[in-house]
Structures are given as structure tokens and as C-alpha cells.
Amino acid sequence: MNWSTASIKGWVVSISYFTFCLLSFSLFAQKQVSVHADGTSVSSDLTPKHAFEEALAQAKKNALLKAGVPENLLVSNLMFEYGNEQNVESYFHGISNTELNANILVDSIYEDKRWFDSYGYMNVQVEIDATVFTYGKPKDPAFFFDIEGLKEVYLDQEHIRFAFIPSADGYLTIFAFNEDESYVLYPFENQEYDYLSDESERLFVKEEPVSFPIHPAYRNGYSIEMNDPVEDEASILLFVFTKKHIPWIDEQVSLESVRSWIYKIPIDQREILYRNVLLKHPN
Numbered sequence: 412m413n414w415s416t417a418s419i420k421g422w423v424v425s426i427s428y429f430t431f432c433l434l435s436f437s438l439f440a441q442k443q444v445s446v447h448a449d450g451t452s453v454s455s456d457l458t459p460k461h462a463f464e465e466a467l468a469q470a471k472k473n474a475l476l477k478a479g480v481p482e483n484l485l486v487s488n489l490m491f492e493y494g495n496e497q498n499v500e501s502y503f504h505g506i507s508n509t510e511l512n513a514n515i516l517v518d519s520i521y522e523d524k525r526w527f528d529s530y531g532y533m534n535v536q537v538e539i540d541a542t543v544f545t546y547g548k549p550k551d552p553a554f555f556f557d558i559e560g561l562k563e564v565y566l567d568q569e570h571i572r573f574a575f576i577p578s579a580d581g582y583l584t585i586f587a588f589n590e591d592e593s594y595v596l597y598p599f600e601n602q603e604y605d606y607l608s609d610e611s612e613r614l615f616v617k618e619e620p621v622s623f624p625i626h627p628a629y630r631n632g633y634s635i636e637m638n639d640p641v642e643d644e645a646s647i648l649l650f651v652f653t654k655k656h657i658p659w660i661d662e663q664v665s666l667e668s669v670r671s672w673i674y675k676i677p678i679d680q681r682e683i684l685y686r687n688v689l690l691k692h693p694n
Contacts, residue, residue, distance in 0.1 A: 441546050441677040445518075448474035449538040455531065463523055466537040471515050478543035480513045514544045514674040516667070542671075548679040554579050555682050556652050559620075564689045570632030571688075575650075576620045582656045583615055586669055589646040593664040596633070596648065597623065612656050635690050643691050650684045 450469025452462040519540040526534050561573035575583065585597040598609035609626055624633055649669065653676060661668045673683065 441544055441675065443542050443544045443675070444478040445540070445542055446474045446477045447538070447540050448477055449536060451534060451536045453528070453532050453534050455533070457533070459525070459533070459535070462533060462535040463537065466523065466535045467520070467539070470537050470539045471517065471541065474539065474541040475513060475515055475543055478513070478545065480543065480545060512546055512549060512678065514670075516542045516544070516671055516674055518542055542674075544674040546677045546679070548677060550682075551679045554581070554652075554654065554679075556581075556583075556650070556684070558650065558684065558686060561648070561686055561688075563687055564691055565635060566691055566693050568634065570634050572632040573623050574620045575615065575623060577615045577617060577652065579617050579654070581615055581652050581654050582613070584651045584653075584657075584659055586649040586651070586664060587646055588649065588666065589644065593666070593669075595659055595664060597625075599624075599626070611658070614656075615652075643689060646688045646690070648686045648688060650686070652682045652684075654680045 448470050450466045450471070450473055452465035452469065454462055454465070457465065517539050521538040524534075524536045528534055556575060556577045559574040559576065561571070565571060577583075583597065584595065587594055587596045598611050598613070599607075600609065600611065601607040607626065607628055613625070615621060624630070651673060657676060659672065661672065673681065
């Protein structure tokens with residue numbers, strides 16, 4: 412799926428790397444701990460794949476416990492981790508969970524061990540290295556936003572517009588993900604033609620709706636061009652709204668790097684929302 416702005420063709424892949432200025436994540440009330448943990452699945456009816464996923468979920472639970480996360484918080488942390496982590500939606504579902512007080516990022520997964528015990532049950536053991544992020548304050552219920560006018564389904568070549576309405580002053584970054592590519596949709600920067608770039612440090616004002624795309628050059632909306640002439644194509648837009656200006660400075664946009672960036676921001680300083688967008692061919 413190709414997103415473009417106005418007459419610019421192809422993916423919006425030009426990403427500016429902002430100076431971090433005086434801002435440091437260490438100023439925030441969050442802590443991160445590196446842990447090594449393992450988990451085991453014992454079953455008689457699971458497929459090897461499902462047994463591996465169950466063992467991985469158990470390893471993550473044990474990692475959270477090792478990092479000092481109370482057991483009564485583990486359900487909200489693990490509900491989005493279980494299953495196929497290549498699924499972008501499941502990747503970010505947990506970040507949006509309002510009860511989330513800790514996050515886990517798996518750094519390494521070692522080769523799993525498999526054997527059958529004396530009762531004929533299949534055992535699968537998984538070891539991981541992980542980073543656990545814990546936060547000193549809960550989410551701020553007064554810090555949120557609404558997205559209006561964004562549909563779930565669009566036709567090829569259709570333009571996309573939506574409105575962003577914040578409950579408080581803050582700063583916004585929008586990421587786009589699909590099976591082929593990931594990039595920053597807002598603030599968009601054109602490194603070749605700077606006059607086509609978005610303002611890099613725009614403050615969104617409490618309760619003031621803002622129409623997207625913001626730049627007047629793209630007032631008709633974001634356009635999408637399909638790569639495959641037959642198959643429908645799915646993307647996810649991830650909205651990250653923060654109280655302080657925290658620019659995206661990583662060289663690569665990926666699921667893992669975005670999660671790590673988000674997890675370093677305490678949950679009382681951010682609000683996250685993902686929206687599914689499906690592109691279909693006209694009938």
C-alpha cells in the first residue's frame with residue numbers, strides 16, 4: 412500500500428531526525444530493568460506453534476515477576492503479548508490498555524527446547540532476555556484525544572482526512588505500519604523540498620480540532636495507492652500524544668523501535684491509539 416501527500420507519489424519515507432535538545436527520558440518517572448527468564452508449556456493437544464506461544468507468554472510473565480511487577484497486573488500486560496507478534500494490531504493493543512502499569516520488550520528469544528515426558532505430554536521451554544519498564548504514576552485520565560472522520564475502509568486512490576481533538580495541550584506523532592513498510596506519517600518532512608514539510612514542533616491546543624493533513628499543500632488529504640492489483644491491503648495508524656515534545660530520532664521505523672520509544676515515556680505522560688485502515692479495490 413502506497414501512501415502519498417498530494418502529488419508526491421509512493422510512501423512518505425522522508426523522516427527528519429530531530430535534535431533531542433535538553434529533553435531526556437531520564438527526567439521521567441519510569442524505570443527499566445533487564446531480566447533473563449524462561450517459560451514452559453506442557454500440553455497434550457496444542458500444536459508445536461501454539462505450545463511455543465504459550466511458553467513465550469509464560470516466560471514474559473516470569474520476566475515481569477522478576478522485575479517486581481505485582482502479579483495482579485500481569486493480565487493486562489500479557490493479554491496483547493500472547494499470539495503471533497507479527498500481527499501489528501496485537502503488537503499495539505496492550506499499549507492502549509488503560510490499566511497498563513508496566514511494559515515488557517523482548518530483546519532476545521533463545522532456541523526453544525522440546526521433549527515428551529513420561530506421561531506423553533509435549534514440553535516446550537523458551538528462554539528470553541527482556542527489558543521491563545515500570546512506572547511510578549498511573550495513566551492520567553484527563554489526558555486523551557479523539558479522532559473523527561477516519562474510516563476503517565477506503566478505496567484505491569481515495570483521499571483520507573480526519574480531525575484530531577485533544578483534551579489537553581500536547582504534541583502528536585503518527586506512525587503508519589503495514590506488512591511491507593513502516594514510517595512516520597506526521598510530522599512529515601520532505602528533506603529535498605523543506606517547504607513541503609510539516610512543522611516539527613507543533614503544540615496542539617486543548618479542545619481545538621485540527622484537520623489532517625495540516626500542511627496546505629496536501630489539503631485534499633492523504634492519498635493511498637495499492638501495490639497489489641488484486642489483494643486488499645491493511646495498515647495501522649498509531650497515534651502517540653505526549654505532554655512534552657518528544658521527537659522521534661531513531662534511524663529506522665519498526666514495530667520494535669516504536670514500542671521501545673513509547674515504553675520509555677511514562678504512562679501518565681502519553682496517550683496511545685491505533686486505528687485499522689483497510690484499502691480495497693473498487694468493485
